[in-house]
Amino acid sequence: xxxxxxxxxxxxxxxxxxxxxxxxxxxxxxxxxxxxxxxxxxxxxxxxxxxxxxxxxxxxxxxxxxxxxxxxxxxxxxxxxxxxxxxxxxxxxxxxxxxxxxxxxxxxxxxxxxxxxxxxxxxxxxxxxxxxxxxxxxxxxxxxxxxxxxxxxxxxxxxxxxxxxxxxxxxxxxxxxxxxxxxxxxxxxxxxxxxxxxxxxxxxxxxxxxxxxxxxxxxxxxxxxxxxxxxxxxxxxxxxxxxxxxxxxxxxxxxxxxxxxxxxxxxxxxxxxxxxxxxxxxxxxxxxxxxxxxxxxxxxxxxxxxxxxxxxxxxxxxxxxxxxxxxxxxxxxxxxxxxxxxxxxxxxxxxxxxxxxxxxxxxxxxxxxxxxxxxxxxxxxxxxxxxxxxxxxxxxxxxxxxxxxxxxxxxxx
Amino acid sequence: xxxxxxxxxxxxxxxxxxxxxxxxxxxxxxxxxxxxxxxxxxxxxxxxxxxxxxxxxxxxxxxxxxxxxxxxxxxxxxxxxxxxxxxxxxxxxxxxxxxxxxxxxxxxxxxxxxxxxxxxxxxxxxxxxxxxxxxxxxxxxxxxxxxxxxxxxxxxxxxxxxxxxxxxxxxxxxxxxxxxxxxxxxxxxxxxxxxxxxxxxxxxxxxxxxxxxxxxxxxxxxxxxxxxxxxxxxxxxxxxxxxxxxxxxxxxxxxxxxxxxxxxxxxxxxxxxxxxxxxxxxxxxxxxxxxxxxxxxxxxxxxxxxxxxxxxxxxxxxxxxxxxxxxxxxxxxxxxxxxxxxxxxxxxxxxxxx
Numbered sequence: 069x070x071x072x073x074x075x076x077x078x079x080x081x082x083x084x085x086x087x088x089x090x091x092x093x094x095x096x097x098x099x100x101x102x103x104x105x106x107x108x109x110x111x112x113x114x115x116x117x118x119x120x121x122x123x124x125x126x127x128x129x130x131x132x133x134x135x136x137x138x139x140x141x142x143x144x145x146x147x148x149x150x151x152x153x154x155x156x157x158x159x160x161x162x163x164x165x166x167x168x169x170x171x172x173x174x175x176x177x178x179x180x181x182x183x184x185x186x187x188x189x190x191x192x193x194x195x196x197x198x199x200x201x202x203x204x205x206x207x208x209x210x211x212x213x214x215x216x217x218x219x220x221x222x223x224x225x226x227x228x229x230x231x232x233x234x235x236x237x238x239x240x241x242x243x244x245x246x247x248x249x250x251x252x253x254x255x256x257x258x259x260x261x262x263x264x265x266x267x268x269x270x271x272x273x274x275x276x277x278x279x280x281x282x283x284x285x286x287x288x289x290x291x292x293x294x295x296x297x298x299x300x301x302x303x304x305x306x307x308x309x310x311x312x313x314x315x316x317x318x319x320x321x322x323x324x325x326x327x328x329x330x331x332x333x334x335x336x337x338x339x340x341x342x343x344x345x346x347x348x349x350x351x352x353x354x355x356x357x358x359x360x361x362x363x364x365x366x367x368x369x370x371x372x373x374x375x376x377x378x379x380x381x382x383x384x385x386x387x388x389x390x391x392x393x394x395x396x397x398x399x400x401x402x403x404x405x406x407x408x409x410x411x412x413x414x415x416x417x418x419x420x421x422x423x424x425x426x427x428x429x430x431x432x433x434x435x436x437x438x439x440x441x442x443x444x445x446x447x448x449x450x451x452x453x454x455x456x457x458x459x460x461x462x463x464x465x466x467x468x469x470x471x472x473x474x475x476x477x478x479x480x481x
Numbered sequence: 482x483x484x485x486x487x488x489x490x491x492x493x494x495x496x497x498x499x500x501x502x503x504x505x506x507x508x509x510x511x512x513x514x515x516x517x518x519x520x521x522x523x524x525x526x527x528x529x530x531x532x533x534x535x536x537x538x539x540x541x542x543x544x545x546x547x548x549x550x551x552x553x554x555x556x557x558x559x560x561x562x563x564x565x566x567x568x569x570x571x572x573x574x575x576x577x578x579x580x581x582x583x584x585x586x587x588x589x590x591x592x593x594x595x596x597x598x599x600x601x602x603x604x605x606x607x608x609x610x611x612x613x614x615x616x617x618x619x620x621x622x623x624x625x626x627x628x629x630x631x632x633x634x635x636x637x638x639x640x641x642x643x644x645x646x647x648x649x650x651x652x653x654x655x656x657x658x659x660x661x662x663x664x665x666x667x668x669x670x671x672x673x674x675x676x677x678x679x680x681x682x683x684x685x686x687x688x689x690x691x692x693x694x695x696x697x698x699x700x701x702x703x704x705x706x707x708x709x710x711x712x713x714x715x716x717x718x719x720x721x722x723x724x725x726x727x728x729x730x731x732x733x734x735x736x737x738x739x740x741x742x743x744x745x746x747x748x749x750x751x752x753x754x755x756x757x758x759x760x761x762x763x764x765x766x767x768x769x770x771x772x773x774x775x776x777x778x779x780x781x782x783x784x785x786x787x788x789x790x791x792x793x794x795x796x797x798x799x800x801x802x803x804x805x806x807x808x809x810x811x812x813x814x815x816x817x818x819x820x821x822x823x824x825x826x827x828x829x830x831x832x833x834x835x
Contacts, residue, residue, distance in 0.1 A: 354820070354822065355762050355775075355796070355819045355820065356819050356820045356821045356822035357822040358762045358763075359544060359546070359762070359775070359792075359794055359819055359822070360546070360822040362544050362792070363543075363544040363546040363547055363550075366524060366543040366544055366547055367547055367550055367551060369523060369524045369527040369528070370520035370521065370523055370524045370543075370547065370551055370553075371520065371523070371551075372523050374527065375526075375527055376527050376528075376529075377527060377528070379764075379765060382762070382763040382764070397550075398550075400822060402822075
């Protein structure tokens, strides 16, 4: 067991003791009779986790945990339950799929809690692979989840397993045999590799490969804001982009200014306010990342991908990006913003490769957004959200309704 | 242009004079590379370089890491005479530095001019703290190999002190000291290897090495775990082996001529054709004396590739020149390599765990 996970009660699988798999198989086949979507014990466990998180002493300084705690509130879950039932086709009952095996990402620790909640809320059991590289947030989160589970009703307490095994396709295949759904987050290469590991024929794979995100800001709308409004918007943009060092799939990299008046001074005004938000929130870019960012940016200038750079602050380095359709070869985050200027939002369609996940917007009408979606078509972003909501996890993610992915429809007469 | 000869005795030009000597030469080099290296020209255009610099800090610079991702040279492909590569741990990209014949010759001249200051012009019997295998692998020309080969030109009667498993080769070492122990001799090795594989093994034998000159390089990172800094290193070797003349140096393959050599004052100094600036990584403004930042190195020598002004990945600080001291110029302390960015991106989730 690794140091990182030493104080977490998890099941370490090394493949040397067949009893482990017998035990896991027994766990798998023990189907709780109460396993229906939005069961009372499942809701209670989520709400208990919400309370636990809110009562953590330093939670205020942790926007990612605050967001999770809000998302797990009783009222929020009730709203989700209503939507879930409203979205069901006529004459259909819904049942869980069984065991959902999770391979959470290592860059955004809170994802494992969100997908766990969706798993138990949809009436399933969760087997979660805990990485060696689990961050401090993730470690605390798993500990809190275990505390909550220990106090939950037995059906829920037994519903969740935290597992760890070394990367070995044979072990992954053996654990995959448990799964009715595999949920895999990772880079393209690792998602493909995992996908090649066999599971049962009925198992579904829900895959979250590499994505990238961007933001679009209407010049006119920005100029119409007063100073406080601009600060608020800049702060929202800071939260979107730098909460996870600009390394989350949903963190904007490209910043598109839409409209044609007075661009440069407006950009500078906004970036200065983003820098001020970073200072206010005591954001710090580690030296190694700072140098990597500098190297990436200078390389882009040499390649002619950008025509100018602006060092606004340690956490804000802006490049005037030449071609909205071109991505940098590498990404290091830490506050590097690729700025482009476009006449209308629909022009952003050419920036939408198959990998664009989130577009954070401010100042556009519903019809402008619709024009973009029509122009981008199958390459449309999965989510278009207001500034400040880029990281807000939802049951609809990467174009999938996860509650539907985790359940099965029973067509009734 | 001032009439000062940068090839005069190294580490001898006073700081103020040196800055006026280097500035016009560096501006010329910027223009030279602008003409012959298109990526560099694009870089200059993007940063609004107008051909004017009022101080060395105004000379454009870029991160040394770009030599790993970009082919940056100011000579045509057919004129490439040698490509130097940097060290890099497994799996990392390495820097590729293109030299033409002139640049290769200049590199040797620059190194020897700097070493001359501590070694004199005689080639001394030389004990290399490494295994003979280091210069035998021809397939991969590592920085360690390049370093040893480069330094071997300053010695003769080369002996290798270690076996391939890094144990001390007692017979070889004993015979070296029997033969040359009472005449001036040169010891060269990488700092960590000198300490761990040589000094710690040989100190118990009580050999008198007071006629020796030790030159070492390679950084203190591995020795930090053993709580060994430069002062401890020197005093330990002096006490146990009697070596008084110990010189550390700092340099990188990406910049010809920037062999910063430790003077008698215990600080690193830039040779006449090089200079150092320390920058604050938060603002990229220059740091005042004594303030830790990222080291930028400048040299008037690189003409075959745009390596005349580079932001390194090393951190350190500088102290002002001491008036009338035998070693002129700023005094530099290198604290080590900036920690590598640990990026937890979606893209490396599983792959990087392996």
